[in-house]
Amino acid sequence: MKTSLGALLALGLAGLQFIAVLIVVFSSYVSSERALLDHARDLLRDVGNNTIEHSKSFLMPAHGAAVLAARLAQNDVVASDDPALLEQLLFQQLQIATQFSGLYYGARDGSFVYVMRAKGPAPFRTKIITFRDGQRHTELIWRDDSYNVVLRESDPSDLYDPRTRPWYIRASAERATIWTDPYIFFSSQQPGITLAAPVLDAWGGVRGVMGVDIEISNISEFLSHLKIGETGKALIIHDNGDVIAHPTPSLIKTENDDGTLRFVKIGEFGDPIARAAFGPLFASGKVAAITKPVMGSLTYDKRTYVAVVMPKINDQLPWTIAVYAPEDDFTNVIRQNRTTNIWIAAAVAAITALIGLGLADYIHRPVRDFAARSAQLSQGALDPAEPAPKTYKELEKANSALLQQISDRRKTEWEYGQTVDKSVRGMTQIEPVTCRFLRVNARFCAITGYSAQELSTMRFLDLLPPAERAALAPDGHTRQEEFPEIEDLPCIRKDGVTIRVRLNMIVVRGQDGVPEHGVITMDDVTQARAQQMQIDRLNRDLSHLARGNTMGQMASGLAHELNQPLTAIAQNADTARMILDATPVDTAELQQILDEIESQSLRAGDIIRALRSFIRKDDAGRSALDLGPLAEQTCRLIQAEASEARVTVRQTIGRLPPVHANRVHVAQVLVNLMRNAIEAIAAAPGAERRITLSARRMGPTVEVSVSDTGPGVPANLDLFAQFETTKHDGMGLGLSICRSIVEANGGRLWHEALPGGGARFSFTLPVAEPAGSGPEGAEAIPPRPAPSTEDVA
Secondary structure (H helix, E strand, O other): OOOOHHHHHHHHHHHHHHHHHHHHOOOOHHHHHHHHHHHHHHHHHHHHHHHHHHHHHHHHHHHHHHHHHHHHHHOOOOOOOOHHHHHHHHHHHHHHOOOEEEEEEEEOOOOEEEEEEOOOOOOEEEEEEEEEOOEEEEEEEEEOOOOOEEEEEEOOOOOOOHHHOHHHHHHHHHOOOEEOOOEEOOOOOOEEEEEEEEEEOOOOOEEEEEEEEEEOHHHHHHHHHOOOOOOOEEEEEEOOOEEEEOOOHHHHEEEOOOOOEEEOEHHHOOOHHHHHHHHHHHHHOHHHHOOOOEEEEEEEOOEEEEEEEOOOOOOOOOEEEEEEEEHHHOOHHHHHHHHHHHHHHHHHHHHHHHHHHHHHHHHHHHHHHHHHHHHHHHOOOOOOOOOOOOOOHHHHHHHHHHHHHHHHHHHHHHHHHHHHHHOOOEEEEEOOOOOEEEEEOHHHHHHHOOOHHHHOOOEHHHHOOHHHHHHHOOOOOOOHHHOOOEEEEEEEOOOOOEEEEEEEEEEEEOOOOOEEEEEEEEEEOHHHHHHHHHHHHHHHHHHHHHHHHHHHHHHHHHHHHHHHHHHHHHHHHHHHHHHHHOOOOOHHHHHHHHHHHHHHHHHHHHHHHHHHHHHOOOOOOOEEEOHHHHHHHHHHHOHHHHHHOOOEEEEOOOOOOOEEEOHHHHHHHHHHHHHHHHHHHHOOOOOOOEEEEEEEEEOOEEEEEEEEOOOOOOOOOOOOOOOOOOOOOOOOOHHHHHHHHHHHOOOOEEEEEOOOOOEEEEEEEEEOOOOOOOOOOOOOOOOOOOOOEEEOO
8 A cells, every 4th residue: 555645745744734733822821812813893883983083184174265255256355257256365365274275266157267286387376267358368377475476377278167167067057165086197297186165145146166186195104104013004984985194195196097096996006905904895885875884804825904994984085994903913912922832842843853853754755756856757868668766655656647738748749740741731830929930841941042041040020021020120120919921022032032922820828928939831822923923914905806806797787887877978078169159159958068178077076986995905993984985986886787787776875974994895895795696686686686785874884784675695505604595606705704894893693584575784883973963763863864875777
């Protein structure tokens, strides 16, 4: 049976200590300690009462001063509407009461007189706000102790209005003297409280409010001089949990997010003993029910403390006095009685120490051997298969767990190393701040061209161009939390060639949250990026080729269409010559003929310009585009084919907002859709042979539709799939290209079967102007007054 280490230690050491404690401690200590603790609680209660009386005596003069000043103003002893006399009264009161920080009077018309202590350029400063001839005037006056003016200036930017302040509002509403909650003064940044008293007129209305600002930092100074045992402390807590006085004044203030100061709540107070003793009492709201001193005790950091909580001073000053002190501050008097017992304990300890040393060596020997073996195992200096020394069963279990952890750690390290070394992506470990390389795999070396030994003396930032290096690390070091994931980053190889890489970095942190290292994965995307650029160029060339193929098919019809206006020009010119030869000359008829010549010439020019615009290779740019003129040009381009197929073409595009698209792309889509409609109608007999081009506003988009009266589309045909076609000589790419063009311009293309036969192809384009600038819904803008283009074969 193996001996338990815990049993030996418990029976040996604890048993000897228990005997020594029984000999030393259990005498008259218990009864003496109880008597002294009762005395300590009485002392704490007296401290609380003393603090209450001191606070009252400190604040009550302010009450009398405010009420006196208010009554003097109310009874016209001092004219409250005379700022000079009122300033003199407040100045005298401020000199008399040293605890006052400032006195002021705010009138119901917004005027204000404020006398306060100042740090410079004189010991007193006055702010006077008056209204003369409807104009606001703010004057600042600095005075010395003899009421002499040191400096006087105006402040036109001051917008202070006393009627909006809490002290004015409360005193006016209650028509009684009020105390505000303690707060941190903005100017002096010291804790204080405001007392305000209303000044009433003969009819009971409020003429103004007299106020007094009192710094209560002296109360904290008073508490710091109290002697409460050796280390005891007293503090004052407002009923909302704010600590407003403490022997260490710096603990009661804290800064808000906006830079202003406020009192620290007892639940977050910097005195941990006070927080533990009184925080739960205020958090539960039980402090409001205290009507007499409440005694208690607590244990903090292995020390026991006695504490007392006093009832609040009164309703106007709902302050709670809390006092605490360590018990051992009051039990020192019985330490002399324990001196003899300590000598006895020392003698017993000397005897037990000799026995304990031998016992400890006996108990510790297996532990020492086990610790030495564990150190050798962790350093790899000892084979885990070596037999373990004889020890306790607890240590044997710990040894087994240690061996298992060592094995698991080595396995994990091996697997991690294999993952990094054999990864098809470039991987590296770096320091999180300096970016110095700690470990790289073979793929990372192949991408950068450097060997692992060369990279060990470099930083990751050394692989980047100067511009990218400055953007990622302006000061030469990266921020651990802000290292970005980058899809396309230039990287300089060892041979000086710049490649494009995609990389990502994660920061590995320890259990304490401190970054240990960063892991970067890198892929060379130079070839993929070049291939993508080539694909983009091929797509643009394919789109241009499709437009060129379309124009080749339209060439014969275009020649016929151009001959018509040119023939009309020639005939009209001959007629004009004949009329000019005759006498008398009819100028009205001549004018009409010449107008016709001009119209036909312009028509020929429009057709040629539309053809050049359509066949010109675009630069993939999008801009604001008016669909009306583009639709008219498109109808002219396909008119020859429509006339040959005896198809009527109508366009009913009214006044619409501009769309954001590529003009050449939209023209190509319209021509392809209208040519498909002409070919569909020409291939099927029918009495009605019509194509309608229309458009309407649909919320933030414009919907363009091409409708025909042809035979429609077979139900089993996927129109928008590549190489799907109904034409015997078609390639099946037209509608697929059209859909890609529309989607590239921010819209969508779809097909609808019409109820009476035929088909409608529609697509949308985004409006160039902000959505919501006009009414929502279809055809939100009325049609423009322009005739429709209609040509009948």
